[in-house]
Amino acid sequence: MAETVLTNTGLDRFLELLDGRPEHRDPAFRRAAEVVLDLLALRGADRASGVPEPTPELVRRLLVEDLPAFVYVAPGELPGYRAVVGELAGRFDGGLRERIAAVVDESAGDFERAMADPGNLTWYRWYASLLRTVGTDLGDAADVRRRIGALDGAPLPDGVLRADLMGRTALADTVLAEAVARAYVRDAEQPPAAGPLLTDHAVAAGVGRVAARLLDRWTAAGLADELTGAHAHFAPGPDDFPHLVLADALLDEHMDYYGDPSIAVPPPAAGTGAAGDVERDADALLAAVEELAEEEHEPYGGEAPHLLYALYQRGCAADSIARRAAEYEDWTVDPALEDVPVAVPEGVTGGYVTPPVPELVRLLGSAGLGEDDRARLERPARELAAVADRLAATGLVLRAGDAFGLTPRGAATVRYLLRVRRVAAPTAAEAAAWPAPELVAAAAQWPHAPAAGVLADWLHARGDTSDAWAELLAAFAAAHSHAAEGADVRALFGLLDTAAAPPGALRGALRDPVIGAYALHALQARGEEADAVQVPVSARALYVLDRLPGKKGPLESRRAAFDAAAADWPGGSAALVRAMAEADRHGAERVLGPLGVGLP
Numbered sequence: 001m002a003e004t005v006l007t008n009t010g011l012d013r014f015l016e017l018l019d020g021r022p023e024h025r026d027p028a029f030r031r032a033a034e035v036v037l038d039l040l041a042l043r044g045a046d047r048a049s050g051v052p053e054p055t056p057e058l059v060r061r062l063l064v065e066d067l068p069a070f071v072y073v074a075p076g077e078l079p080g081y082r083a084v085v086g087e088l089a090g091r092f093d094g095g096l097r098e099r100i101a102a103v104v105d106e107s108a109g110d111f112e113r114a115m116a117d118p119g120n121l122t123w124y125r126w127y128a129s130l131l132r133t134v135g136t137d138l139g140d141a142a143d144v145r146r147r148i149g150a151l152d153g154a155p156l157p158d159g160v161l162r163a164d165l166m167g168r169t170a171l172a173d174t175v176l177a178e179a180v181a182r183a184y185v186r187d188a189e190q191p192p193a194a195g196p197l198l199t200d201h202a203v204a205a206g207v208g209r210v211a212a213r214l215l216d217r218w219t220a221a222g223l224a225d226e227l228t229g230a231h232a233h234f235a236p237g238p239d240d241f242p243h244l245v246l247a248d249a250l251l252d253e254h255m256d257y258y259g260d261p262s263i264a265v266p267p268p269a270a271g272t273g274a275a276g277d278v279e280r281d282a283d284a285l286l287a288a289v290e291e292l293a294e295e296e297h298e299p300y301g302g303e304a305p306h307l308l309y310a311l312y313q314r315g316c317a318a319d320s321i322a323r324r325a326a327e328y329e330d331w332t333v334d335p336a337l338e339d340v341p342v343a344v345p346e347g348v349t350g351g352y353v354t355p356p357v358p359e360l361v362r363l364l365g366s367a368g369l370g371e372d373d374r375a376r377l378e379r380p381a382r383e384l385a386a387v388a389d390r391l392a393a394t395g396l397v398l399r400a401g402d403a404f405g406l407t408p409r410g411a412a413t414v415r416y417l418l419r420v421r422r423v424a425a426p427t428a429a430e431a432a433a434w435p436a437p438e439l440v441a442a443a444a445q446w447p448h449a450p451a452a453g454v455l456a457d458w459l460h461a462r463g464d465t466s467d468a469w470a471e472l473l474a475a476f477a478a479a480h481s482h483a484a485e486g487a488d489v490r491a492l493f494g495l496l497d498t499a500a501a502p503p504g505a506l507r508g509a510l511r512d513p514v515i516g517a518y519a520l521h522a523l524q525a526r527g528e529e530a531d532a533v534q535v536p537v538s539a540r541a542l543y544v545l546d547r548l549p550g551k552k553g554p555l556e557s558r559r560a561a562f563d564a565a566a567a568d569w570p571g572g573s574a575a576l577v578r579a580m581a582e583a584d585r586h587g588a589e590r591v592l593g594p595l596g597v598g599l600p
Contacts, residue, residue, distance in 0.1 A: 119168070246417055282413050315450025346400075396413055548591050
């Protein structure tokens with residue numbers, strides 16, 4: 001194996017204390033013992049007895065943090081590490097064996113998951129695993145050097161990006177270097193009776209060099225030199241990923257929209273995410289974004305990351321320059337139109353021209369617009385179009401007339417940048433494979449156009465069968481109970497093509513406490529038989545609530561709409577308000593509060 005770096009870890013003493021059973025003489029067990037003692041000693045375990053004394057805290061850290069970060073363990077050898085910990089604990093009195101055994105048992109599942117998790121891979125661990133698959137003797141630096149060249153271009157595990165391994169490696173390097181430095185300082189301040197863990201000579205080479213030699217021992221001999229020397233291109237570092245600056249900006253945008261990277265962004269429509277060299281494209285996009293952020297590109301140059309994210313968040317559907325500029329200028333835009341896709345005209349080139357007044361009215365939903373308004377919008381729209389054109393020069397954004405959006409390569413690049421920062425950004429195929437409750441919960445937070453497409457794709461992937469429809473409709477109630485805005489979940493029903501739904505699935509939803517009334521009206525609209533008695537009071541109250549005008553229109557007409565609904569409700573307004581509050585208190589407060597209607 002690679003040279004010894006840590007001294008006085010008690011390895012020879014520990015091996016002497018064993019009973020000599022065959023499994024304890026196995027080279028894999030000896031390697032596990034060496035690694036376990038190295039890491040426990042490095043983390044500050046007491047070595048007064050001649051071997052590091054494990055504690056429950058150190059053992060859990062060893063199993064679920066340190067081993068998955070620093071050590072390559074061949075398949076089938078994980079039990080040996082737990083066995084070493086158990087044998088080591090048995091050398092001490094005071095019930096330590098039992099306490100450590102309990103920690104090992106409790107951590108077993110986490111340990112195995114962490115060691116198998118591709119998200120924990122570093123360049124060292126990954127290349128050690130590849131070298132082993134091609135028959136390399138991982139303890140022979142010459143064999144490692146001879147065989148590593150054959151791994152050029154080896155594909156990464158599914159779902160793992162080069163930037164993932166880079167980031168994990170950089171973190172592991174930092175953590176290990178800090179552990180080495182603390183161990184040296186600790187021994188210098190309080191010299192242990194067992195002797196120093198690190199010699200002055202070893203540390204004189206630098207903490208980073210000591211860490212590299214440890215990684216050689218824990219992964220493959222000579223690997224650190226190879227990955228920083230002749231084969232450095234196998235393990236790119238942070239400087240090779242400048243576009244992570246843009247990834248951070250897009251993460252910030254996602255947090256502004258959703259507040260949690262685990263909340264998924266809508267996928268691009270199927271077939272619109274064709275990938276090129278996403279790292280190179282991301283670098284090109286970063287260059288354009290940084291250029292636009294310069295002062296001469298004001299006022300919208302700094303908005304480039306927001307524009308890119310907003311386009312992706314629409315399911316990569318094209319947007320309108322004029323509509324987006326109007327929003328920036330604080331014009332009133334009908335909320336129902338904000339996310340409506342626009343058609344991309346073919347063969348339209350040249351400078352930007354603001355759409356005519358009738359088109360502006362259609363885009364913004366404002367009937368009172370005139371030529372003066374169009375003239376006022378011309379300057380900001382042209383300035384925003386200039387930003388879109390600079391982004392379009394990368395080939396990742398398009399601008400045709402008033403429409404602008406992401407090209408297929410652009411969609412793939414933005415998705416890559418989101419995934420690099422652990423934002424949930426599924427493909428259309430991945431979203432179509434989700435369980436129904438996960439799909440409904442996610443789609444309720446998306447713009448309606450991409451949500452409708454993904455819901456339809458989910459049903460199509462299952463043959464649009466009655467069982468598929470029933471499964472999807474049954475997911476509404478669970479999503480509704482956990483949603484911040486229950487109305488967003490209920491609105492998904494209106495995105496479904498219920499005219500083509502199997503009638504049996506709709507009838508099965510009549511008893512649903514959330515969408516039962518929606519199912520009833522869908523059946524009635526088709527002329528199908530439906531038993532209204534089956535619909536729960538909560539579902540009927542929600543259906544009425546959703547059809548009140550909310551914040552739209554004069555207050556008097558909104559109150560009149562509520563009074564009309566209450567007049568037809570058994571028990572009158574008090575019973576209706578009570579049913580609404582029990583079914584969706586937040587939504588009822590939002591709609592009824594401005595009308596002066598108090599909730600019980």
